[in-house]
Amino acid sequence: MTEPREIVAKTIGDVELSTCALVDVLDGMGVTSAVLxxxxxxxxxxxxxxxxxxxxxxxxxxxxxxxxxxxxxxxxxxxxxxxxxxxxxxxxxxxxxxxxxxxxxxxxxxxxxxxxxxxxxxxxxxxxxxxxxxxxxxxxxxxxxxxxxxxxxxxxxxxxxxxxxxxxxxxxxxxxxxxxVFIDGNGTVVIKDEIVLEVLTKAVAMENAEARILAQVRAGRPLHEIVDEGGQI
Known part of the structure; x- marks a missing residue:
């Protein structure tokens, strides 16, 4: 039987996930009182x-x-x-x-x-x-x-x-x-077990999208144009 931590690790994969993305997803799900x-x-x-x-x-x-x-x-x-x-x-x-x-x-x-x-x-x-x-x-x-x-x-x-x-x-x-409990240099976030995989899946997708945006900004594109096109920041 796969351990819960292994399932969480597999969901995150090699994405550099941050608590910022976790909180953005939780906000979108209407979950409050998750940040210490x-x-x-x-x-x-x-x-x-x-x-x-x-x-x-x-x-x-x-x-x-x-x-x-x-x-x-x-x-x-x-x-x-x-x-x-x-x-x-x-x-x-x-x-x-x-x-x-x-x-x-x-x-x-x-x-x-x-x-x-x-x-x-x-x-x-x-x-x-x-x-x-x-x-x-x-x-x-x-x-x-x-x-x-x-x-x-x-x-x-x-x-x-x-x-x-x-x-x-x-x-x-x-x-x-x-x-x-998820901890990084931004802060500490608490997520209920029953929603953790949903939150992580959405947060990973968000991190991937933001990585693409950041690459475009570093390439010289104005950020407001990218956000106008993609609707995400």
């Missing part, structure tokens, strides 16, 4: 297209328990599941952590966890709905790490992991485990 906030930056790895299915980690603020006399879990017990110990093979997957609105004042991961998740578990990329820390390590990662900013503060004592492998939210975008 523009304040998220690509901090490491290659800037060409990286993709995989999402595996989510949902974070929430730490609140007092029902009984103030009841001992609270240790801060480590509250956050340890962000390392997704249930996952031993991240190949074909993108790690996605979110806390709703961008969490810019505390890091959702750091150098050790980034190294572990990318190099030992094998995730294709890490997407964080907020900050990361340990800049010197993160910027050396061979695969993409997407985050809002660097900050020295971590989440322990202030946030806890609510669920893993279900869903999370980053800004206005809800990401469900199994959704497809």
């Amino acid at each position: 906030p523009s304040t998220l930056r690509h901090h490491s790895g290659r800037h060409t297209l990286t993709y995989g299915t999402a595996y989510t980690v949902s974070w929430v603020e730490v609140r007092k328990q029902v009984s103030i006399h009841q001992p609270s879990p240790s801060t480590w017990q509250q956050v340890r599941d962000f390392l997704v110990p249930e996952i031993t093979d991240g190949v074909g997957r993108v790690y996605v952590g979110g806390a709703g609105e961008l969490l810019t004042h505390a890091a959702l991961a750091g150098g050790m966890s980034v190294t572990y998740l990318l190099e030992q578990i094998g995730f294709e990329a890490i997407v964080l709905g907020g900050a990361v820390r340990d800049r010197a390590v993160v910027e050396q990662a061979s695969r993409p790490v997407v985050a809002s900013n660097f900050i020295p503060t971590d989440t322990q004592g202030a946030y806890r992991v609510a669920t893993t492998g279900t869903e999370c939210r980053i800004g206005d975008v809800r990401i469900v485990t199994g959704d497809w």
Whole structure:
């Protein structure tokens, strides 16, 4: 049986697909809330297209328990599941952590966890709905790490992991485990599994058409004339 990632790779082929084309297709299909906030930056790895299915980690603020006399879990017990110990093979997957609105004042991961998740578990990329820390390590990662900013503060004592492998939210975008995540230097796009092949097929056709237009522009033709003829830009 052909794996979903192989099907996606075959659909893309050798086309240099960008998230710009994916969003243009999604717009044409009436799909909104697919682009993660523009304040998220690509901090490491290659800037060409990286993709995989999402595996989510949902974070929430730490609140007092029902009984103030009841001992609270240790801060480590509250956050340890962000390392997704249930996952031993991240190949074909993108790690996605979110806390709703961008969490810019505390890091959702750091150098050790980034190294572990990318190099030992094998995730294709890490997407964080907020900050990361340990800049010197993160910027050396061979695969993409997407985050809002660097900050020295971590989440322990202030946030806890609510669920893993279900869903999370980053800004206005809800990401469900199994959704497809596409990352390049332009940004990060989330596409539902049930429409991903349709989107990719249309995006590949669009990229091919735009490559022909670009070739004509480089050959000296005015862009407005080409668009008048073909109706695409």
